Amino acid sequence: MSEGEQIESHTQWESRVQLVRRHYEERGYRVHSGLQFGCELVLYADDPSRVHSDFCVHVVQEDGMLDWRMMQSLVRSMPDLHKTLIVASPILNPDGTLDQVQELAFATDHAPFRHRKARGEVGSQRKKSRKS
Numbered sequence: 001m002s003e004g005e006q007i008e009s010h011t012q013w014e015s016r017v018q019l020v021r022r023h024y025e026e027r028g029y030r031v032h033s034g035l036q037f038g039c040e041l042v043l044y045a046d047d048p049s050r051v052h053s054d055f056c057v058h059v060v061q062e063d064g065m066l067d068w069r070m071m072q073s074l075v076r077s078m079p080d081l082h083k084t085l086i087v088a089s090p091i092l093n094p095d096g097t098l099d100q101v102q103e104l105a106f107a108t109d110h111a112p113f114r115h116r117k118a119r120g121e122v123g124s125q126r127k128k129s130r131k132s
Helices: 005-028 068-081
Strands: 030-033 039-045 055-059 084-092 098-108
Touching: 005 039, 005 055, 005 098, 030 068, 030 098, 039 098, 068 084, 068 098
Parallel strands: 055 084
Antiparallel strands: 030 039, 039 055, 084 098
């Protein structure tokens, strides 16, 4: 692969991540980098200073292939991070605009919609308030 092809590939990858970012922003989430959690994006239901993120988003490569080692690492780490993993694949129109984002969620025991006595909602992981 030449340097020019690498730059083009990197630019296409960033474009895919940006399309997924906009998709979730349009749905009301606050979207931040997921680098510290090993994924591309994290989603907050409210102000990040008030709540923890509930979702980590992994964006699928353009060829649609998933690295099983990456998936295994992400799926195994989500319970410890108290997050639900979303695998997102942007589907583009022929003109390059976003048609849809296909999503697959890997829920863990933390997930707000799982079998817990106290029902939790997205954004319910409140941060402890700091005492002055």
